[in-house]
Amino acid sequence: MDNNLGVEDEVIKTALSASLEACANPKELPFVVRKVDSSPSQVVVAFPGSWSPNDWFAGDGEANSFGETKINDKKLPSLRSLRVEGFAKVNEAFMARFLRILEDSNQTFCKEVTKAVENDKQLVFSGHSSGGPIAIYATVWFLEKYIRSNEKQTSRPPLCLTFASPLTSDRTFCHAVQREGWSDCFIHFVTKLDIVPRILFAPRSSATELLLEIPPFIDPHHKADEKKMASLFASVMKSVSCVANSAACTLKGSKHTLSETMSRFIKLSPYRPCGKYVFCTETGRLVIVKNPDAVLQLLFYSLQIESETELQKRAVASLKAHWTYKDALDKSLARHNVVRLEKLRELPLSSDDPVDIQVKTIGAALNDLNLSELARLCLRAAGEFEKQKEHNRNTVKGNKDAINKTLKALEEYRTTCRNDGVGYYDAFKMQKKEQDFKANVKRLELATIWDEIIEMVRHGQLPDEFEAEKEWVDLGTQFRRLVEPIDIANYYRHKKNEDAGPYMIRGRPSRYHYPQRWRENAEQLDRDSSGESCFWAEVEELEDEVTNKRPWKEIENRVLTLEKNLRKWYDKEEVEKDVFLEDSTLVKWWRSLPDDHKANSCIKGLMPS
């Protein structure tokens, strides 16, 4: 029977038992491989965990209290934001552990993966507790290497099943995973009371203290100092509350500047949920949540206490809960009691029994998760936030016709100019005719529309996938190639370089910069290699250098690079022939270069004879 998770029960059970087995003897093997009895096309690779604080927090940590580090951008180049120069952050110690497994001299891991791919099997990476982060990193590594890479070697996306995994990746990581459409690969199982998935919201000092108390609870009869547990638990939960409350302020659209100032003064954990979460309640219900903002709120609110007196009991229960996954999942999977928390905006606020049967199960699930009205409001806010992004996407889509129409008009302008024997770049720069003026108005119309879109992208007001959507990558490229040249023409026509500096450094609007990144990401090009729309700026700058009698030696390399790129873009038809028309700024400039250079230039053949 379908369990609503998209993964068969048997796979989940095998993954969990393999993970627990791996954890039981962590020193012996770097990972455990299991076949799934009922499903021969899948193979489980489970990673062990570790309780040594050094495996959770690298370095001595005064400066870096959450143990995070920039992701390895050579191995995982996609996990970054296309908006700002920023790679995702991950936990340094866990990543180091994964890299040790990956780069092991015997290549056991790589061989296992290759074997699975060659036999056309789906890999299921999994891990319990601190084995979870390793499984997550292995999954993104596999996605980069086998699915995304240009030399694609399999079409079977991997699966990542973690149990009780701590959070070890930041918001950018989640953003990139969603942008690339990978989030369905990740399913995280979390019991409602388990502290471990929440523990890395707390800084190193309080997290490690609590961490050391958890292993003995594997013995159900373990007795601990309840008072001490309560105080350690409370101190971790205060950090969780801080992170969740801060996120909720953003979700609810709070515009207070005070929270901005405050967040500079308190250092919050960078880690955020990523992928699908499955919460297992004590009643054997499985609650599936996809929205990462909602997951964050749930991680906090489902562990709220009823009253002060309950604190000690809850603290102990939450340490015990870490060791109950086998029972909890066996029980829940047998019952098929699965609820998806969707339509977050319509969640009932009151915990009373509703009449509607559909709402009834949802209401019961929310009650099972112990959610107060405030918690439910926060979930609604997460849904509202998501819907707002969808709404914005539709608004932006509504602009497509206007963009296409205006682009067409500028395309015609370009053709008219070419028919007159001038490149539109030069015609625009001279602004001699009325059509040049009209083109300028069109340029501004497009700038207004695109600036609005880019502003939304910059502030994260569009769905994460937007920047990877083919129609927008293509439209962005078309817009950039056609309109950026006349923006540059305008810049140098008004000599703004003398007021502000070179176009590429001081003047380039984000409406060109961003779409360039989109294309480079979508087509896996090198960073900054898709500059075919802005070579005019370099021509203008180099022309200035020549006019100012800059010694040839000093500009030779820049000229060579420009020529090489132009040749490349021309061959790929990314720049059009009209740039090489007689008397174009490019041609005139090129002719002013030293003769012996011109004789061997790679674009010599493109110049008018």
Added chain:
Amino acid sequence: MDAEASPFETSEMLGTFLASTPLPKEAWRVCSTANAMGCGAFVVEQVGGVGYVAFSGIQQLPVPDWDPNRSMLVPLDAASHGPFALLKCHYDGEEPVMVHAGLLHLFLHYHPRPDLQSQIHSLLAETKLIVITGHSIGGSIAFLAALWLLSYLKSIFPPISVLCIGFGSPFLGNKSLSRAILRESWSGSFCNVMSTHDIMPRLSLDHSLVPTPQWQALIRFWYTYMMSPNSINFANLQLTEEDKAWLFYLAVANMERLVHAEEGSGGRSFWPFGNYLFCSEEGAICLDNAVSVNKMMHLMLRIGSPNCITEEHLKYGRYVERLPHQSLKRSFMEGDLSESSYEASLSMALNSMGASRQLSIAPIAKDCLKMTRRMGRSPNLKAANLSIKLSKIAPYNLEIQWYKACCDDSNEQRGYYDSFKHRGASKREFKINMNRIMLEAFWDGVVRMMDRNELPHDLHKSSKWVTASQVYMLLVEPLDIAEYYRSGMHHKKGHYISNGRARRYEIFDQLWIERVCRKKLGNRRTRYAGSTQDSCFWARVEEAKEWLDKIKRDSKPANRAPLWDRLIEFETYAMKKVEGLEVSTDVVAKNSSFSLWLEGWRASKSQIYPLKDIN
């Protein structure tokens, strides 16, 4: 419901967030250290990368040499030369920025102290984050110290963040101060933590209060407690029930006055600024709109009583301990909750204020929060609409640019200033004039909205608007000048610069100058600028033309001398602009009125004082 409105009431969420951070507790710890050190003390500490400066809540009030005849509010810039240089008012007719004379006096007493200065400077050298804090009056001094630090740090890079937390601090300044802080975008740096029934933040510390025996008795009791919080003894409180009631109703009366103070008619009264974090036993909410802060302070008094005036001011230690812990607990709502997100979050906000059971004020408090939401939204909406309008008028600018370029290229060679000034009945110039008028209407509208505080207070800081206004001014003001002299306005009103310049240009000028940390480019211009970098250049030319005419006609040396000096001065100025290529080509066009003036002036120069030129 319009799209911009958030479907949630956020004041409660924000309050909960702020209260759940460790910051208030840490700040309070330093505050109580300062309190324990007694009158006039301060503490500087550094904890985990954050610098803390706390001022003792125990201060001498009235200050010893306080003249009771002077007004309670004094202008900030007049009172102190330097520390608050940036806090000026921008518009005519606005009341000057004023603060409480006694509090300012106390601060100015601290400010020059070498021990404070040196400790703050070493903090600045070691950390990028500074918290300034204080309990009671100590918080007001902290506010002033933070204002001083923010003004001082404005020109410093890399930026240092300042957060100022007061605990139950009284009013400090007037509405103009509140506005100036908004304009500088400093509101986010100020937070007054306030127990919902504390009377201290609601009082004006004026002469009708401070010298009274009731006040002195209350203050003495507070000070004893603040210095040694563990040995509280209510027997020390020498206040009768009537005394308490008198003080309580003084606070009520003061808040009543503030709530009813209409825009403009408020006169010289205090006004809240920054954020207020209202704390109760049930939770916390945070408000940043002054009108709602006033209303809420007023409302909460209605459910307070004279009996709470003594302890409420001393509860902050308890709150900062309790609030972070409280967020771990499920909150309970009594009664039926609406299923609408907004109504439900409103009820929760009221719950956090401890006001949900108070039927007498609950509906008014709800209205107050609703109003905040409405008011918070409209400036952003207006700004968004304005952005759309801005892009709509862009073609008008473009046409004028195009016109300017045509004039530059034309054979007449006299530039767009003179072409426009001496235009005949031409269709082209008619169109340009229409554009000029349309643009004028748009930008005057913007200025009007700024005056009326209808736009976001930091709009003038967004580079989009500063650049757009600058581009407009450089391009179009010459046409305004041309129109002014063409229509002979200078005969009626006097010259343009001192009598005819529209206020919008003066404001734009100021916005441009105020933009901080603009990096000057080292490279020199190689060509004439796109627009002349002084938008009043042509008005100066017109004045110089008049001087030249006069000096030619007048042969008396005594009359000639001042004209001569002015002409020389203008020539030096203009030639510097021309040689620096900071003027546009139209200025140096062969037949432009500047070129003609220069020719005429150089010719007459040698005639008037042939020898002087050689020197």
